[in-house]
Amino acid sequence: DQQVKQNSPSLSVQEGRISILNCDYTNSMFDYFLWYKKYPAEGPTFLISISSIKDKNEDGRFTVFLNKSAKHLSLHIVPSQPGDSAVYFCAAILGNEKLTFGTGTRLTIIP
């Protein structure tokens, strides 16, 4: 039972344009969400997070939006750069439970 879903396995975006990565979840009790970025043969690195009491968090080129009524969050990258090409995982935390990860979206930035 996949509680955190990333329905797009891949996404291609032109350099300089906006990349939008989506994530849906089923458990309305999740109270903290995170995005991780992963290059091949490396461990994921933390990118940005958002608490369930907020609807937006911004850090430089990265913005995460949370729509609790739709159980949906998205990561916006503006402007997209070649170094952004990676697999992006969203993750959710419920109380003091473990991190639950989505299946990942492979983002390719086209020069």
Add this chain to the structure above:
Amino acid sequence: DGGITQSPKYLFRKEGQNVTLSCEQNLNHDAMYWYRQDPGQGLRLIYYSQIVNDFQKGDIAEGYSVSREKKESFPLTVTSAQKNPTAFYLCASSMEFYSEAFFGQGTRLTVV
């Protein structure tokens, strides 16, 4: 520099053999985790430990074992009972159980 270290980066094992993957952190984190990554399946939790001398099964613990004798170390043993051991294994740690996790560089295990 503080961080989390996994070794080796690549590991080959013959069928029927047990193998142990190392994970060490000097971040003074209480919680440590082992994940497995397979194509199209994201990151799946194998085992986790919230504190020294305590660990819990994750979603796919069968065929694996762990120990947590020291705060900084959380080795994972892939036993011969694990049916599909070939995968990319990731170790992570966090200050508290429900906080942001920091990952190691991963170990790619191939069973031949």
